[in-house]
Amino acid sequence: AQSVSQHNHHVILSEAASLELGCNYSYGGTVNLFWYVQYPGQHLQLLLKYFSGDPLVKGIKGFEAEFIKSKFSFNLRKPSVQWSDTAEYFCAVIPKAAGNKLTFGGGTRVLVKP
Amino acid sequence: NAGVTQTPKFQVLKTGQSMTLQCAQDMNHNSMYWYRQDPGMGLRLIYYSASEGTTDKGEVPNGYNVSRLNKREFSLRLESAAPSQTSVYFCASSEAPSGVQETQYFGPGTRLLVL
Numbered sequence: 001a002q003s004v005s006q007h008n009h010h011v012i013l014s015e016a017a018s019l020e021l022g023c024n025y026s027y028g029g030t031v032n033l034f035w036y037v038q039y040p041g042q043h044l045q046l047l048l049k050y051f052s053g054d055p056l057v058k059g060i061k062g063f064e065a066e067f068i069k070s071k072f073s074f075n076l077r078k079p080s081v082q083w084s085d086t087a088e089y090f091c092a093v094i095p096k097a098a099g100n101k102l103t104f105g106g107g108t109r110v111l112v113k114p
Numbered sequence: 115n116a117g118v119t120q121t122p123k124f125q126v127l128k129t130g131q132s133m134t135l136q137c138a139q140d141m142n143h144n145s146m147y148w149y150r151q152d153p154g155m156g157l158r159l160i161y162y163s164a165s166e167g168t169t170d171k172g173e174v175p176n177g178y179n180v181s182r183l184n185k186r187e188f189s190l191r192l193e194s195a196a197p198s199q200t201s202v203y204f205c206a207s208s209e210a211p212s213g214v215q216e217t218q219y220f221g222p223g224t225r226l227l228v229l
Binding site: 004006009034036042043045046090092101103104105106107 | 149156157158159162172206217218222223
């Protein structure tokens with residue numbers, strides 16, 4: 001089945017550590033890619049998105065993601081996390097060949113220890 | 115702008131009861147969506163409305179109905195609630211139908227517990 005996979009369900013790290021969250025999708029063809037974040041008690045907010053062009057995308061709060069088409073991946077990175085980055089992160093994909101529906105990965109819970 | 119608003123924030127139902135979740139957006143968006151969020155499964159699309167007057171099934175439509183009341187409002191109805199419908203429900207909207215390089219904007223969610 002076509003899907004979006006986030007390999008890490010939970011990540012715990014200390015402030016100032018680097019963060020990388022993996023996202024892989026199984027759709028062929030053109031895709032639009034997103035990372036959303038859900039802070040505790042809040043609704044989903046868009047971190048960044050990729051539609052076309054430079055595969056290295058910069059988003060809010062120092063996050064960036066790299067689209068590697070050959071690996072069907074869109075990994076999220078942040079060089080130095082803060083306690084306020086504690087949240088759940090969702091990768092999402094719109095595959096144009098699959099009915100243009102936004103499909104989410106299972107999410108990764110990130111806990112940053114002060 | 116309030117963005118996307120949802121009511122209620124929390125609800126407890128008994129099995130077999132019915133209820134309607136309300137969603138409204140003030141961004142003049144054409145498309146609206148209902149998702150459910152369950153642990154480890156991300157968000158799954160229940161129903162969506164690409165434009166006023168149209169609705170379509172998503173990935174998990176069974177047990178739900180929707181109404182696109184007007185351009186602003188999109189409601190989700192559970193006719194006979196079941197414990198499997200315990201979840202957090204999110205409404206979202208986008209200016210144009212999903213897939214046309216559109217970002218979806220989400221509401222704060224409704225936590226539903228079915229006993």
